[in-house]
Amino acid sequence: MTTKSPLLSRPGAVEAAGADAGVASHYGEPLREQRALAAGTAVVDLSHRGVVTVTGPDRLSWLNTLSSQQVANLQPAESTELLLLSVQGRIEFDARVVDDGGTTWLIVEAAEAGPLAEWLTRMKFMLRVEVADVSAEWAVVGSTKAVPEWSGLLVWQDPWPHVAAGGYSYAVVPEDTHPGAERPWFEYLVPAAELEETVGDRKLAGVLSAEALRVAAWRPRLGAETDDKTIPHELDLLRTAVHLAKGCYKGQETIARVHNLGHPPRRLVFLQLDGSQHTLPAAGSEVRVGERKVGTVTSVAQHYEMGPIALAVIKRSVAPDEILTVMDGDEPYTAAQEVIVAPDAGQVVGRQTGFLRGTHK
Structure with a gap:
């Protein structure tokens, strides 16, 4: 059952459907709201997001062995993105990741929190980790600018469109001219009981606004741009969610083979x-x-x-x-x-010429 945000009681609020059910699609003026969100003068209610926590001394080294991303040395308040893949390299989970020094927070799509928590719990074995789906206790609020009054809140900052350490760009434009450079993105973790008080009288934009800015930034979203066959290369996710030089993880062989020798279909x-x-x-x-x-x-x-x-x-x-x-x-x-994504993306071994001029780190 979808939990409805208390912010749906605000004047003009129209509830979104589908993956964004439970929060406002808009508050009566979608394009004006979008302009305000882009300018950093409005925030967007993303309290339908799923939130999973991982605690315990082994949490980062454990997530490092499971995922596509290098997180073993993730520093407090540092943001990253990780993928959990099938053996065939297909995307099963995509999580926004930030650690506070004692807990690793995974922000995911609404429908993914329960399945992700269950999957992680099955993978615990004898390690010192605890997994919890805390979606009911925590809300997420999005913004294109850091909010000074919220400096005490934990925040995930989207690494897109920068090329993270160990990543690789399949785009044909450099980072500084990538459309995503015009969309800084922050997702604040707010105690659900304090959502209304935290937002206060700030101008609100609906998720229609956030989605328009995401599409314009070429930013893929799990459940929208993905299906049961999607591999990261097809969506340019090697730039932010995959570390090409890290140790073994499920799906790594496909990641390496397509990147080095093949092309994404x-x-x-x-x-x-x-x-x-x-x-x-x-x-x-x-x-x-x-x-x-x-x-x-x-x-x-x-x-x-x-x-x-x-x-x-x-x-x-x-x-x-x-x-x-x-x-x-x-x-x-x-x-x-x-x-x-360049038509000749991949096959980087022996590459001399081609359409692709992407950067890598």
Whole structure:
């Protein structure tokens, strides 16, 4: 059962659906709210997020052995992102990670907290760790700027779009011109009982605003850009969520093989949609070249400056200059693509030339 945020009682609040149920989609003025969120003058209620804690002296070394990320030496208040993968290298969990010196906090999608806590508990063995799903006791509030009055709260700062230590960029643009550089992102952990008091009279933006800024930043989201076959390379997640030089973990062989010798079969792409129509295609709509299906729209948003935009996952073989058509039922939408993951991403061993000019650390 979805727990509804107390902030839904604010004037104009309209509840979101799907993965964001339980918080406000908007408060009556979506584009104005989005502009305020981008400017740092509004915050967004993300209290539907799942929160899992890991305590005990072995917590960081244990998470290090399980995940794609190097977290053994994670410092208090330092933020990172980790993936838990299948043996085939497919994404099973994607967690935002911050440690306070005694507890590691994992912020995940609403539906993922219970399954993640159960999975981690099964992997404890004899190690000195304790896992808890504390989603009911903690809320999350998002912002594009640090909030000085909240300096006493633990905060996760999104590493996107920087290339973390041990990471690798599959994007064709450098960090300083990456669209994600225009979207700093902070997620504050707030005791659920103190959510209303903490937010106070600050201007609120709905999750529609946060999603539009995320799509514009090319930032993938678990459950939106992912399916049961997604590998990190397809979404450019090697830049923030994978350490290519760390020790063994489940799925590492696929990560290394595709990165060094192969190519990801699909690639994330940004779509600028035809703005002459008064509707938006739904997530899940087909992406076509002519009559041939080449991918799927994964996220759609109305951006306050760019108009209708989307993220899609398409076949690697689609030419970067191809004009695409999004089909929502019988309704076509012309879409110009911007390359996120380079068509020749991967196969870095022996690479001399190519489309990819990504950075690595």
